[in-house]
Amino acid sequence: MNTKSSLYIPTLENVREARKTLENIVHVTPFQKSFRLSKKFSAEIFLKREDMQPVRSYKIRGAYNKIYQLFKENKVSKGIVCASAGNHAQGVAFACNKLKIDGVIFMPETTPKQKLEQVEMFGEGFIQIKLYGDTFDDCKNAAIEFGKESGAAFIHPFDDPQIIEGQATLALEILEQTKNEIDYLFVPVGGGGLAAGMVTVFSELSPHTHIILVEPSGAASMGVSLKSGKNVTLEEIDKFVDGAAVQKVGDLTFEICKDHVNGCLSVHEGKVCETLLEMYNKDAMVLEPAGALTIAALDQYAEEIKGKNVVCIISGSNNDITRTEEIKERAMLYRGMKHYFIVKFPQRPGSLKDFVLHVLGEKDDITFFEYTKKNSRETASAIVGIELVSSSDFEGLLQRMKGLGYFESYLNNSPNIMNLLV
Template sequence: MKKKLPKYYPSCEEIMKANERLKNVINETPLQKNLLLSDKYKANVFLKREDLQIIRSYKIRGAYNKIKSVCYQTILKKGVVCASAGNHAQGVAYSCKKLKIPGRIYMPSTTPQQKIERVKMFGKDFVEIILIGDTFDSVNVEALDFCKKNKKIFIHPFDDVKIIEGQATVGLEILQQYPFHIDYIFIPVGGGGLISGVGSYFHQYSPHTKIIGVEPEGAPSMSISLKHGKVVELENIDRFIDGASVKKVGKLNFKICHKILYDMKTVPEGKVCTTILELYNLEAIVAEPAGALSISALDFYSKEIEGKTIVCILSGGNSDITRTEEIRERSLLYEEKKHYFIVQFPQRSGALKEFVNNVLSKKDDITYFEYSKKNSKEKGPAIIGIELSDKNEFTSLLKRMKKNKVHFQYINKNPDLFRILI
C-alpha cells in the first residue's frame, strides 16, 4: 500500500533513482535475525547491519547520492565541501575519490587521529582536510563561510533532499529483504537524515509499520523540537554519542519526522554503553555509540513489542578502541554496579585494612583509590570507587559503612565532581 506525501518529501521514484546511482558503489548490507535479542524480547528482532557498509556506516549512501546528482562538470570545476568529525566526512571522502573530484573537509582540531586517518585513507589525494575549531558547530560555520566566498558546493550531512533520498535506500533494501509485515522499526536520530529517508519510504510502502526514532538523552534535539512544534536549537548537549549528537536538527528532517513518527525515545548514554558491550561480548559485533542507539531502546518497549516483528538499524561500526574504558565505566554506572565515595579515613595505620575487612564483601572490588596523607589532621579524605558484582548489594554496602561508623559522601550523582574522575 502506497501513501501520498507532501511535495517536499522524498518520492519513491527519486529514492529508486538514488538506489540505481548507488549500485556498484555500496554494499547491500544484510538484514539478520538476531536470536539472542529475539529470545530476550520474545519477538522477531532483525538487525539491519549498516556497520558492515563499505565505510562502516550508512552515511556513504547520502553523500554519494548528493554528489553524483550534481552536474559532473560543475562539481569537477567547483569541488565539494563538508563539515564533519566522523562518518559523513568518510562518506564524502570516499565519494570524491570514486568520482575523482576535489573535496575540502573541515574537522574539529579535537578529532581523534584515527578518524582523521580514515578520511585520508578513503579520500587519498582528492581531499584536503582542514582542522579548525573545537566543536562541530564552529567548524560548520567555517565550512559554510568558505563555500559562500569561493562558490563551492556544500554537502550537508542531513538537511538536504538528495542526502535523505540516499539514506532512504536503507529502507528500500529492508523491504526487499523482508517482504512481510514489519510491526516496528527503530531508527537512530541525530540530525534526522536517516529517519526522514527510511521513514518516508516506510510511510509510503509499509504504512502500518510503527516508526520509532531514538536519540541520546544528552542531545534530545528532535524530541524537544517535536514537543515545541518547531526546530529548537539546544544550548548544551552531551557529545559522547558523537554520531547522533547535534544541537539542531534539519528543517526538512523535522518536517518529515513530524508527519511520520509513531514515537520518539531518548536513551541514557549509559544504557547505550551497556548495549555496545553486550553486542561485542555476546555477538562479536563492533558498534559505535550511535549505531547501538536503536537496539538500546528495545528495553523501554519490551511489553509492547512482545510477539511482534522488529527491525533495528545498526547504523555504524566506527568505534574508537581508546574509548573502551569510558564505555565500560558509563555502563557500570548506568547498571548501578559502580559507586564512588569520599571517605574520611582516620590518619593512622590499619584504617584502610579495617575498611576492606569490615565494609567490603568478598565480591566487592576497589577499582579507584586516591588519597593524600595530611599529617596535621586527624582524618584525611580518600576518593574510592567500588564495583559490585550485583547492584542489589548496594544497600548492604551502605548499611555496613554506617554500622562501622564510616564517614562518607556519595558522589555518583554529583556531575561536576564526578566528571573529574572519568
C-alpha cells in the same frame, strides 16, 4: 513543493533515481535475524547491517548521491566542503576519491583518531581535514563560512533532499529483503537524514509500520522538537554518542518526520555502552555508540513488540578501541555496579586495612584510590572507587560506610565533580 513549509520534499520516485546512482557504489547489506534478541523479546527481530558498508555506515548513500548530482551538473569545479563527526566525512571522502574531486572536511577536535584515519584512507589525497571546535554544530558553521569564501559546494550531512534520497535507498532494500510485514522499525536519529529517508519510503510502501526514532538522552534534539512542535536548538549536549549528537536537527528532516513517526525515544548513554559490550560479547559485533542505539531502545518497547516483526537499523561500526575503558566505565555506572565516594580516613596506621575489612563486602573491589597523608590533621579525605558484583550490594556498603564514620560524600550523583576529581 510542500505548501506549508515551502521546502522541497523528496518523493519515492526521487529515491528510486538515487538507487540507480548508487547501484555500483553501495553494498546491499545483510538483513539478519537476531536469534538472541528474538528470544529475549519474544519477537522476530531483524538487524539491517549498515555497519557492513564500505565505509562502515549508511552515510555513504547520501554523501555519494549528493556529490554525484553536483558532479553531473558541473558544480564542483571549486571543490566541496562538509562538516562531520565522522561517518558523513568518510562517505564524502569516498565520493571525492571515486569522482576525483577535491574536498575539505571540518571535524570536531574531539573526533576519535580512528575516524580521522579512516577519512584520510578513503580520501586517498583528495581531501583535507580541518579540526574545529567541540561539536558538529561548531564545524558546520565553520564549513559553511569556508564554502562562502572559497566557492566550494557545501555538502550537508542530513538537511538536504539529495542526502535524504540517498539514505532512503536503505528503506527500499529493507522492504525487498523481507516477505513479512514490518510492524516496528527502529531508526537511529542525529540530524534526521536517515529518519526522513525512512519516512519518505515507508509512508508510501508500508504505511502500517510503526516508525520509532531513537536518540541519545544527552542530545535529544528531535524528541524536544517533536514535543515543541517546532525545530529547537539545544543549548548543551553530551557528545559521547558522536554519530548522533547534534544540537539541532534539520529543518527539512524535521518537517518530513514530524507528522509521520510513531514515537521518539531517548536512550541513556550508559545503556548504549551496556548494549555495545553486550553485542560484542554475545554476538561478536563491534558497533559504534550510534550504531547500538536501536538495540538499546528495545527494552522500552518490550511489551509492544511481543509477537511482532521488528527491524533495527545498525547504522555504523566506526568505533575506536581506545574508548573501550570509557565504555566499560559508563556501562558499570549505569548498571549501579561502580561507585565513587569521598571517604574520611583517620591518619593512623592500619586505617585502610580496617576500611577493607569492615566496610567492603567479600567480593567488592577497590578500583580507584587517591589519598595524601597530612600530619597536621586527625583525618584526611580520599577519593575511592568501588566495583560491586551486584548493584543490590550498594545499600549495604553505604550503610557500613556511614555507620563506621567513613562516609563524607557520594560522587555518582555529582558527575561534574566526579569527572573533575577522577
